[in-house]
Amino acid sequence: MIGLTTEQAAEIESIRATPSSTLRPVSPGLEEILHKSFPVLDHGIIRVVDYMGDDSAIVQAARVSYGRGTKRIQEDSGLIKYLLRHLHTTPFEMAEIKFHVKLPIFVARQWIRHRMASVNEYSARYSVLDNEFYIPQPEHLAAQSTLNRQGRGAVLEGDEAAEVISLLRRDAEQAYDDYSTMLNDPGSPDHRDDRSGLARELARMNLSLNFYTQWYWKTDLHNLMNFLRLRADSHAQFEIRAYAEIMLEIMAAWVPIAHSAFKEYRMEAVQLSGTAVKAVRRMIAGEAVSQENSGLSAREWQELSAALDLPSLKAS
Amino acid sequence: MIGLTTEQAAEIESIRATPSSTLRPVSPGLEEILHKSFPVLDHGIIRVVDYMGDDSAIVQAARVSYGRGTKRIQEDSGLIKYLLRHLHTTPFEMAEIKFHVKLPIFVARQWIRHRMASVNEYSARYSVLDNEFYIPQPEHLAAQSTLNRQGRGAVLEGDEAAEVISLLRRDAEQAYDDYSTMLNDPGSPDHRDDRSGLARELARMNLSLNFYTQWYWKTDLHNLMNFLRLRADSHAQFEIRAYAEIMLEIMAAWVPIAHSAFKEYRMEAVQLSGTAVKAVRRMIAGEAVSQENSGLSAREWQELSAALDLPSLKAS
Amino acid sequence: MIGLTTEQAAEIESIRATPSSTLRPVSPGLEEILHKSFPVLDHGIIRVVDYMGDDSAIVQAARVSYGRGTKRIQEDSGLIKYLLRHLHTTPFEMAEIKFHVKLPIFVARQWIRHRMASVNEYSARYSVLDNEFYIPQPEHLAAQSTLNRQGRGAVLEGDEAAEVISLLRRDAEQAYDDYSTMLNDPGSPDHRDDRSGLARELARMNLSLNFYTQWYWKTDLHNLMNFLRLRADSHAQFEIRAYAEIMLEIMAAWVPIAHSAFKEYRMEAVQLSGTAVKAVRRMIAGEAVSQENSGLSAREWQELSAALDLPSLKAS
Amino acid sequence: MIGLTTEQAAEIESIRATPSSTLRPVSPGLEEILHKSFPVLDHGIIRVVDYMGDDSAIVQAARVSYGRGTKRIQEDSGLIKYLLRHLHTTPFEMAEIKFHVKLPIFVARQWIRHRMASVNEYSARYSVLDNEFYIPQPEHLAAQSTLNRQGRGAVLEGDEAAEVISLLRRDAEQAYDDYSTMLNDPGSPDHRDDRSGLARELARMNLSLNFYTQWYWKTDLHNLMNFLRLRADSHAQFEIRAYAEIMLEIMAAWVPIAHSAFKEYRMEAVQLSGTAVKAVRRMIAGEAVSQENSGLSAREWQELSAALDLPSLKAS
Known part of the structure; x- marks a missing residue:
């Protein structure tokens, strides 16, 4: 599987094979895909590792009721739509989701701007990064837009595209080779017993922004929608949008009523001045x-x- | 049961009688008490209505690993203690808990100062508040401290205590009577068909700060510890401490390793300048x-x- | 002046009489009214006590430039409008404002729900509250709306209005009298030398939600706009809207370009699903x-x- | 001046030459250095571009008073020390500071983890990055610690150090050359009229983590102290500590009383379990x-x- 070692895939399967009993609300749609790994870009993944609440959590909080919060699907849907339409956002904070994501560093740098979330990233001070970097598919190698200073224009053609890919690949490989050399990695062909190796926290600065990192990222449904509104939007950079679009589908599996209201009142909505x-x-x-x-x-x-x-x- | 109607107690029992299957990590200690209502003060309650993660969530995030995050209890405990001792607080954000609380308004006003949490409160604009107010037990009727401007001194004695209780009760009853009259509540003895009744959002201002309100309150383990460190402390006002002490026991049932580290490195710790x-x-x-x-x-x-x-x- | 003692008014005048020299950006419109007290409701006030940045702070941050950030009014205005229209909200966080507010407790309870702000409230654990409570003007004594469960309907008429006012006043006076008695306040007619007085943190629970409190409240321009969008809206409760409307005028004096864009793209905007x-x-x-x-x-x-x-x- | 063009230095001088009058509290120590650029590492800078409040802002908020908040230095100092010792942190949120920072991307990645701050970063989607990258001084080229998995050991010696520097420099130069080529930069020797150039948002992924970026970063005094406690600590990576140590001196100039209390109760304090x-x-x-x-x-x-x-x- 892309982005996973055999051992990791086996570990995920073993977790999925051992269900537990719980008195908590359960989202059947999300249980279906829990822990499973979805490939993104050339080496990335995204998967849900935990969650709390479902559509009924929104309703329950809005009503401050004792029970499950659900009366009838019809009523719940009407309430959720009303809340979203009128900017009553706090009940959407009552559902929570936690992702495990493997992503290029330049994507991570955009993602982390969403501050209302918790994150634990793989530490390149503590461990050595893998030799995995992002190379765009030819159809995503776009020219600088001439209309929009921060957008893409037409796809690059012919040898310009080929050269770009070749430069990206050559520089990343060189950077990783030299990273291993500087670390004096025992597995590196350049390893020398008389050297101590540069500290990992320093050697990592040689890696380029297309190298992959990974993290656990947790947020609530309200802030997930804020993230998706900006990052699943057509103005978002393609690479982060690739993650956001999968997250949008995950949201549909998790909280189908909120997802449908989100599409109607946010994603497809138009604001008139x-x-x-x-x-x-x-x-x-x-x-x-x-x-x-x-x-x-x-x-x-x-x-x-x-x-x-x-x-x-x-x-x- | 204190603070619950028969109907509410039945609803809670019905939820507890219908477990579901989940692939998520489960905290056996917390499942044991999930949804159950713990009495606090004279009419208050606190109960856990949902949660996400357990001790292993902290370990999993700190290691950014693929699996459950738990290797051996011994190792996990060492890591959790290390994290807390060295102020590595982000992994503790990865576990989440949601409470349903019924509490006097003056306690709610202290509680809400903890901003890193989500809250949905029963709306007295939308609904009529119940006739429930807090009257301290005689042993909690303390005099103003003469040493500490914001503390309590000795317990009031004799007729001073009796008079305080009598004044508190009389004023609260009067306030609620007049609240009902102003609302022109159909059940009120003062109801008049020729009156329309004051808007609920205005009538509520007549109620005093010892009336009970209720809310859903959700936070992560890191922020729960910040709350408990201040509110389970001996300098906290007795009434909010009554809630915090139960929450501390709930924390022990939920994340026993983190709870033990929290006691050692926060609650019982001493900071030397x-x-x-x-x-x-x-x-x-x-x-x-x-x-x-x-x-x-x-x-x-x-x-x-x-x-x-x-x-x-x-x-x- | 409403809401201020002579001594407080004199202190404010003395501050306004002693300008300093600064190398920081200055908002001439806000300096004009800095520290001045604006009356709200019957005993409330709002005044700005400090601020950081002006319209140019938004521009400077958006451009990440070395200088003042202002090129020409025309260009700055175009950029600020663009940012607001396209939800680029972070540059608006770069300007900051701090208010001193005196407000009824039930208004404070709505206000504090805006978590992205800093607040220090007058402590009724530490000090004795003043005998000041809010009584609505007759024209604001509205009946419960029959269409909207959390709204106001027509104004109460005749003796119903008179009775409401009389009940509110009577109960508040009674509550404060008993508060003083319970505190065994030396100035109270009920003072007895053989009594120690109830702790302030307990006695305050007898006061009703229309009593005034006060606080310092600081937020950034982005979060101020979020506050104003909800609280200066026609669906907000009249009493908090009274504060928000003055804050909207203060915003116009402080950051006139952002204020005009805010009206166009938020307050007067319509969202179509x-x-x-x-x-x-x-x-x-x-x-x-x-x-x-x-x-x-x-x-x-x-x-x-x-x-x-x-x-x-x-x-x- | 390191890290500044002549034009930028001139712009800063021009701002410093034109003071304004204000009714706000002023920090004389901070005005002294406002806008001035302090060099950090080989091409970095840090400078304060705006601030709000001084030591008296802390006192004023803690007392919720009408005036400047300052009575006597002695009393203010006692109060500030008390607040910090007893974790009364909210009054420290009432002072605010805004920095302009030029820093290597790997440092920015650590820095951004502090979420309670506002940030606007120079956009490499919108603009082309400069050819500036960080190369450590030989005395900072440390080996991986053998005791601490995320620390540095002894300084590298002899030709190992020389080789590291040479690899870092060669790879960064190569990366920038290829970045220019991919952008088809008109100033690049590889520029070809028949090419359109790769979108900036893609080309940037070829740059390594030691390239410099810049941003405006604003936070309040409470969160600044949280930042400094972790980043001016001996366990922090040397490169971010280089910034934090200057910020600590800036803090001393800005709020001398709070700075002295911070040293006593945080930086030099010891927590006993x-x-x-x-x-x-x-x-x-x-x-x-x-x-x-x-x-x-x-x-x-x-x-x-x-x-x-x-x-x-x-x-x-």
């Missing part, structure tokens, strides 16, 4: 509204046109 | 150290003497 | 969309109609 | 206590001996 609201009112009343008379900037007009599928955009 | 360290070194070397030549203030000397059981204090 | 987006697209295309064929629930249709000023609502 | 307390009591009473009869593990005994300068350790 005060000025845009006025323009939309006029459009609905049948007025011919243009960017010029809308009060919106060119960029905002473009965003509104895209969101509402306005003909002005289709024409251009 | 830089100056106190120097004084203690001299004491151990056999020097006669007094407050005057110690460099410590009178108050700090007293604190040190109490902590180390110095004869100077016993003499006085 | 995925289903609502589809309905609006059809409306703009000239289709006759009704609740029935929109896919929206009756309640969501009503919310959309109100937001977009749809004729269907005007007709009803 | 419950078992160690019992052992120390026996030592003071003149008993001959050994590891064997102390109840402490060998490691804890060693730690206690070091902390209290016990003869047992000196002998070994």
Whole structure:
């Protein structure tokens, strides 16, 4: 399996073979995939290692009730949708999920910006990192966007793509070789008995940002949705989005009602500014509204046109 | 049962009678008491309604390993003690616990100061509060301390205690009567069909701080220990300490290794200031150290003497 | 001045009379009102006691530049609007504000739910509370809403309003009298030399939730906006909204560009759900969309109609 | 000046030359160095760009007073020491400081673990990183410790040190060259007009962890002390400690009273476990206590001996 040694895969299977009895609420959808490893990118994985609560935890907290919190699916769904629509976010903090993730360091650097989470990362002060680094698939080797300073443009073509891949691979291999040499790793061909080896906390600085690290990452459902809203969005960098999209599916297995409300009121929702609201009112009343008379900037007009599928955009 | 209606007790029993199968780690000690209601003060309760992780979650996160994280009890215990001693607190965030608590409002006001937690409180904007208020037991009716501006002194005696209890009870009953009248509660003897009743969000302001409220409160083990360190301490107000002491026992059932390390390295630990360290070194070397030549203030000397059981204090 | 003793007012004037020199960025609008006390409700106040940064702090952080961060007002404004529109919230954390607030306890209980803030409250364990409590103005004595379980309906009329006010006042006065008696306050008419007085931490439980407390409350601009979005909203309880509306004006004086963007992209913005987006697209295309064929629930249709000023609502 | 271009240095000078008037509390010691750039490591810097509050902010919040909060230096100092000794940490949140830091990415990765802070980092998705990377001084090129899995041992000697430096430099230069080539940077010798250049967000993954990044980082005094306690400690990695030690001096200039209390009650303090307390009591009473009869593990005994300068350790 990608990203797992045989031993690790066996350990996961052994855990999955020994269920326990619990008096806690259980999410059948999540139990189905608990501990299983989902491959991401070329060597990454993501898997759920623990969780607390399900859709009913949201309802129970919102009602501050004694029982399981669930009355009828229909009512629970209505309440969860209401809560999300009206920014009553605290009941969503009552469900918790813990992931084990293997990811390139540059992805980890974006991910860690989400502070309302707990994290324990594999320590390269304490242990030696594996020789695993990320090389993008050719179809993800995009040129710098000329429209958006922090976006990707068209896919690189021909020998430019090939050269990029070759440079990335060569430099990563070189970096790891020299990392082993500096550590004076007994397994390294450069090992010399008369050397002591550089401290691991120093040698690691030679590795590049596409090397893989791993961590345990735990957050609550409210903060998971904040993460997914930004990182499963089309403006997020492809590599972190690859993780977020799997997490979105995991969320659907775990809390199906909250997931459906999240799609409706966050992922597919459109926010209209005060000025845009006025323009939309006029459009609905049948007025011919243009960017010029809308009060919106060119960029905002473009965003509104895209969101509402306005003909002005289709024409251009 | 104190603090529970028959219906609530039945609901709890029904939940406890229907275990589920899970692939998650399970804490046998906590399953034993899950959902059960522990009485606190005269009408309060505390009970655990959900949890995630056990001692092995701490170990697993610290090692960032694939498996259950437990090798041998002995090793796990050594690691957990090491982590706590050296302020490596993040692995303790990996276990989570959720309580249902019924508590007087003035206790809730102290409790909520712990911000690293999630809370959903019964809403007195949305629902009518019950007629339940806290009256201290006579042995807890303490005089204002004359030594410590925020502490209690000796227990009140004779008719002073009786009068306090009588005033507290009379005022709370009056407040609730008038709350019902203002709400124009159909069950109230003062109900009048020609009145509409004051909004609940306004009427509640007439209730006093000893009325009971309830909430769901969720936090991780690291923050639970921060809470317990302050609130199970002898300087905490008796009423919140009554909750904290039960939570400390719950912690022992849930994560026995962490609980034992917590007692050793936090609850029973003593912090010596830089100056106190120097004084203690001299004491151990056999020097006669007094407050005057110690460099410590009178108050700090007293604190040190109490902590180390110095004869100077016993003499006085 | 409401809510201030002569001595306090004099202390504030003395501070305002002694400016210092600083190399920090300065907000002229906020310096104008710094330390000044704004009255709220019958005995409350709010005043700014310190701040850090201004609009340029947002720009400086977003650009990670060496200088003041301001190029031209026009550019800064465009950037701040862009950041807010696209949920790039971290630069707004770079400006900070600290308030001194005097407020009824039931308002403080709503306020403290905003956890991303620092707070130090006047301690009723340590000191005796003043005899000040909130009595609503007659025009704010609203009946319980019959439509919204947590809202207000019409204003109470005639003797119902008079009776509510009379009950609130009577109970608060009684509570404070008995608080003084229990404390055995030397200034109380009930003082007896043979009594020791109940501990302050216990006596306070007799006070009702409309008594005033005070605190220092500090937060950053991002979290201030989160607070204002919920608490200056028409669904917030009137009493906390009274504070939030003044804070909104203070924000305008402090960071005028961010304030204007906040109004446009948060306060006056409308969020359309995925289903609502589809309905609006059809409306703009000239289709006759009704609740029935929109896919929206009756309640969501009503919310959309109100937001977009749809004729269907005007007709009803 | 290390780490600054002439233009940046000029911009800083220009800001320092134009003071403003403010009604806020001012810290004279911090104004002295505000905006100035302190060199760290080979290309790093740290400088304070803004702050809020001083020692009096702590006192003012603890007392919830109307005025400046300062009575007499002596009293303020006593209060601040009391607060720190007894874990009353909230008043320390009332002072705030904002740094501009240039630091190697591997240091940034340790630093960001402190979540109670605000950060805006230079974006390598948006802009091209400079060709600056960290190469340790020979005296900091330590071997892996054989005693402590995450520590450094003796300094590398002779040609091992020279080879490490040479490998680090060669790999970093290669990485940057290839970064420029992949970006198809117009200034690069490899620039080709027929190529579009790889997106910046992808090309950056080729850089190693010793490249410099920069950010604005803001936190409050309480969380700054948490940071310094861990990062100015002798167990912290040398490179982050180099920053923390300067921050400790900055703290002394900013809040001299709090700094002195912090040294006494945190940096130089020793925590005795419950078992160690019992052992120390026996030592003071003149008993001959050994590891064997102390109840402490060998490691804890060693730690206690070091902390209290016990003869047992000196002998070994």
